[in-house]
Amino acid sequence: MADSWVNSWVNSWVDSAERIGSDLHLELTGPGGRRAALIRALREAVRSGRLAPGTRLPPYRSLAADLGMARNTVADAYAELVAEGWLTARQGSGTRVAERAEPLRPAARVPKKSPPRARGPRHDLMQGTPDTSAFPRAAWLASYRRALQQAPNEVFGPGDPAGRVELREALTEYLARARGVRTEPGRIVICSGFAHALRLLFGGGVLRGPLAVEAYGLGFHREVLAAAGVRTVPLPLDEHGARVDRLGRERSVLLTPAHQFPTGGPLHPARRAAVVDWARARDGLVLEDDYDGEFRYDRKPVGAVQGLDPERVIHIGSVSKSLSPAVRLGWMVLPERYVDAVRATKGEREAWSSVLDQLCLADFLTSGSYDRHVRRMRQRYRGRRDRLVTALAEHAPHIEVTGVAAGLHAVLRLPPGTESSAVKAAAWQGIALDGLAAFRHPETDMPAVDGLVVGYATPSEHAYGPALEALCGALPPP
Amino acid sequence: MADSWVNSWVNSWVDSAERIGSDLHLELTGPGGRRAALIRALREAVRSGRLAPGTRLPPYRSLAADLGMARNTVADAYAELVAEGWLTARQGSGTRVAERAEPLRPAARVPKKSPPRARGPRHDLMQGTPDTSAFPRAAWLASYRRALQQAPNEVFGPGDPAGRVELREALTEYLARARGVRTEPGRIVICSGFAHALRLLFGGGVLRGPLAVEAYGLGFHREVLAAAGVRTVPLPLDEHGARVDRLGRERSVLLTPAHQFPTGGPLHPARRAAVVDWARARDGLVLEDDYDGEFRYDRKPVGAVQGLDPERVIHIGSVSKSLSPAVRLGWMVLPERYVDAVRATKGEREAWSSVLDQLCLADFLTSGSYDRHVRRMRQRYRGRRDRLVTALAEHAPHIEVTGVAAGLHAVLRLPPGTESSAVKAAAWQGIALDGLAAFRHPETDMPAVDGLVVGYATPSEHAYGPALEALCGALPPP
Numbered sequence: 017m018a019d020s021w022v023n024s025w026v027n028s029w030v031d032s033a034e035r036i037g038s039d040l041h042l043e044l045t046g047p048g049g050r051r052a053a054l055i056r057a058l059r060e061a062v063r064s065g066r067l068a069p070g071t072r073l074p075p076y077r078s079l080a081a082d083l084g085m086a087r088n089t090v091a092d093a094y095a096e097l098v099a100e101g102w103l104t105a106r107q108g109s110g111t112r113v114a115e116r117a118e119p120l121r122p123a124a125r126v127p128k129k130s131p132p133r134a135r136g137p138r139h140d141l142m143q144g145t146p147d148t149s150a151f152p153r154a155a156w157l158a159s160y161r162r163a164l165q166q167a168p169n170e171v172f173g174p175g176d177p178a179g180r181v182e183l184r185e186a187l188t189e190y191l192a193r194a195r196g197v198r199t200e201p202g203r204i205v206i207c208s209g210f211a212h213a214l215r216l217l218f219g220g221g222v223l224r225g226p227l228a229v230e231a232y233g234l235g236f237h238r239e240v241l242a243a244a245g246v247r248t249v250p251l252p253l254d255e256h257g258a259r260v261d262r263l264g265r266e267r268s269v270l271l272t273p274a275h276q277f278p279t280g281g282p283l284h285p286a287r288r289a290a291v292v293d294w295a296r297a298r299d300g301l302v303l304e305d306d307y308d309g310e311f312r313y314d315r316k317p318v319g320a321v322q323g324l325d326p327e328r329v330i331h332i333g334s335v336s337k338s339l340s341p342a343v344r345l346g347w348m349v350l351p352e353r354y355v356d357a358v359r360a361t362k363g364e365r366e367a368w369s370s371v372l373d374q375l376c377l378a379d380f381l382t383s384g385s386y387d388r389h390v391r392r393m394r395q396r397y398r399g400r401r402d403r404l405v406t407a408l409a410e411h412a413p414h415i416e417v418t419g420v421a422a423g424l425h426a427v428l429r430l431p432p433g434t435e436s437s438a439v440k441a442a443a444w445q446g447i448a449l450d451g452l453a454a455f456r457h458p459e460t461d462m463p464a465v466d467g468l469v470v471g472y473a474t475p476s477e478h479a480y481g482p483a484l485e486a487l488c489g490a491l492p493p494p
Numbered sequence: 495m496a497d498s499w500v501n502s503w504v505n506s507w508v509d510s511a512e513r514i515g516s517d518l519h520l521e522l523t524g525p526g527g528r529r530a531a532l533i534r535a536l537r538e539a540v541r542s543g544r545l546a547p548g549t550r551l552p553p554y555r556s557l558a559a560d561l562g563m564a565r566n567t568v569a570d571a572y573a574e575l576v577a578e579g580w581l582t583a584r585q586g587s588g589t590r591v592a593e594r595a596e597p598l599r600p601a602a603r604v605p606k607k608s609p610p611r612a613r614g615p616r617h618d619l620m621q622g623t624p625d626t627s628a629f630p631r632a633a634w635l636a637s638y639r640r641a642l643q644q645a646p647n648e649v650f651g652p653g654d655p656a657g658r659v660e661l662r663e664a665l666t667e668y669l670a671r672a673r674g675v676r677t678e679p680g681r682i683v684i685c686s687g688f689a690h691a692l693r694l695l696f697g698g699g700v701l702r703g704p705l706a707v708e709a710y711g712l713g714f715h716r717e718v719l720a721a722a723g724v725r726t727v728p729l730p731l732d733e734h735g736a737r738v739d740r741l742g743r744e745r746s747v748l749l750t751p752a753h754q755f756p757t758g759g760p761l762h763p764a765r766r767a768a769v770v771d772w773a774r775a776r777d778g779l780v781l782e783d784d785y786d787g788e789f790r791y792d793r794k795p796v797g798a799v800q801g802l803d804p805e806r807v808i809h810i811g812s813v814s815k816s817l818s819p820a821v822r823l824g825w826m827v828l829p830e831r832y833v834d835a836v837r838a839t840k841g842e843r844e845a846w847s848s849v850l851d852q853l854c855l856a857d858f859l860t861s862g863s864y865d866r867h868v869r870r871m872r873q874r875y876r877g878r879r880d881r882l883v884t885a886l887a888e889h890a891p892h893i894e895v896t897g898v899a900a901g902l903h904a905v906l907r908l909p910p911g912t913e914s915s916a917v918k919a920a921a922w923q924g925i926a927l928d929g930l931a932a933f934r935h936p937e938t939d940m941p942a943v944d945g946l947v948v949g950y951a952t953p954s955e956h957a958y959g960p961a962l963e964a965l966c967g968a969l970p971p972p
Contacts, residue, residue: 039671039672040672041672043674065670066675067670067671068667071667144652145652146650148647148650151647153643157639157642157643160642164634167631169626169627171626172624172629173623173820173952174623174819192539192545192546193545193549194517194518196519197544208686208845208846211845340650340651341650341651341653341843342653342844342849343848344846344849366822367686367690368822368846369848370821370823370847371822373850373851387517390517
């Protein structure tokens, strides 16, 4: 099984490759001839489960070429295994591994993981997810096709760690137009979403803690920061948003200025100005989480704080709310002085975000599909929001609804001390939602606010009515 | 600009959303009427560069609806700005920002970044990149279309951190068949590539150093490990691959068993067995980097070490060599006891890899497109390898070529002490390639090996001949 075999293998290679079969890895060792070794190897592969029932084997000519064996030898081995019941051969469908009642897989010893997300609740009102039934499949596919067809070959080589320039150019135009962001493509770095941005900024040593954050915010972000060794210091909230006048020795502050998450109001214009003044005076930095800036309904658009001072604000956004979290794309708009460090942290080459998806999103933006989708979803979510407000006015007029001028969720205010039992009561009715307590910074000393966070974008259109009905039925009485 | 405005805005919303325009963020403040405020805001947006020359403005009806203004007011404002030269209006192409000789962008103050990859060398023989002209665009797009059309809605919501089950099932079948890997979908975790796998394993605290590595290997991987605080200990290499008998107190060892990177040989069968025995005896772990396992030419296929003991080997692969590094997808095949920890490290939801690309790759695998592509590329790369060997035999018979039985690169052995000048001589001829020194572990005490690492997959088909010719001309004389 040495040199002569290698030679015949080489000679038959071209033939095999032209035939274009499929690959099959076999170890041919042990006593006896080559035919016996092949039978043993195939039998073992089926018995162990490496070749699953129904798997189609390569044509015998192709396998013979791959193994440098005579075709007859392989054909004989296949025939013997068919005779033994390991394989089946049917005209037109080739040779396959036989179906068995009990495949003897070694994996059978391993308890099969249960699916990660078991059957969900009947009514999903968790915040954070857009309506998954509304993904613009046709328009996205059209952009993907154009992007793939027009891509120069170098796209398929190592990528720029800042992300494709086509996408950074499209974002520059879009963010200026729709969000009032002032930047240029050289200052944008593409990433896989908001958490990835935090990891690149703090995990890579570009920024250091302590970082001021809003007293109510996403726990997942605090976890990412804690894992990077960053201490977070909570800023209390009032009716005008984060109390930026309470900023102390922190080097930077993370805010959701367009729509405080989760309580729902915009940062007051005076506070927007004040936080930029603070950053200028203290050589500080504002991290702007613009997670749902596109979805505003009743009030005047709130532009990005970044527009007030592009050298003092890192503006961070993604398509997770506007399109889908399945498209793992986000962006950082950076002050000039951080660009090199962030690019270096990302590595010499693009090691994260799909380059093809980046080109697709660039086309999706420049072709106007993104605007069309956002407008369509804004209308849909506004309708949902209105139905929520109307239903509550009718069935639970004692419950105040806040934070509904924008975004994909609302906050139902509750009397002090009643939140926990309200969340439990909802769960009993098959409703999944969070209370405000789930978002509270563990170290804040601001008084607790009781409320339910209702994600009205999550259910599909037909499931929303029943979810609202169930919600109204589960709310605490006056 | 208060309540009455909000009302008119709400009333006109539906009209505007139906029209589906594009978004434009404007701050309407300051003295004078609404028309004056709008003119001021638009003028400022153009002057500051936020609205770039050529940008198309929303139709005035649409903007009027968005701002809750009378249509005439907006039309008047547009007309005035056209008269002033800020905007242009042309039948059929709408109202656009005027082109100017010198757009007054604030970004003009910022030196525009030079493109990250300046004009490359004339002949690119750097290892590590597949032929970018051979990406299977049509087949990939067909898979993407099928994946997008068949995807259930939940695909567009939060994703399983292990990756889509469709892809893990397809990989289970493929890796068993083609690489001799024994696993099941519950033990596979999808990631963005090999470096991401290292970060998840070591950066997240699942594994700890010190980690034994091959004395020659990819410096980038050592950097990723160093950044995660992991000390790497070099194992010397000989003609049978890594000296696994020199493993000491390390907890784990990272190997490239199918095709040592970069020197090119397979790990000897006795060493494959020995390293698994070591792992069993010491409660150790083998990390198997199967970076180009699909590309073998002359010799018997070398299966994955993982098949010897799935509980002692983490098998790691990606599509970066077989398809393209632009598709940011890789996988870890894990021993049972690491599955939960790696999933937990990845987070509660998929925060990294594009879920749509995952579904596309699953279809690409199950439809047979992946096998077809690999076979086609194997034939192409084998042809390149043969041309390299032939050219050297003719023009530089004194140069020994090694590591050519598999992979996408070859090593040209050089007399001791001549490598550095040979790399420089190649650079003078416009040839980009690395010497072996670029891959040497800084702490190894094995004798240095002189050689050039020639990536023969990198040039496009038409550029390969001239690159070979240049290479032969640049080699040191006998």
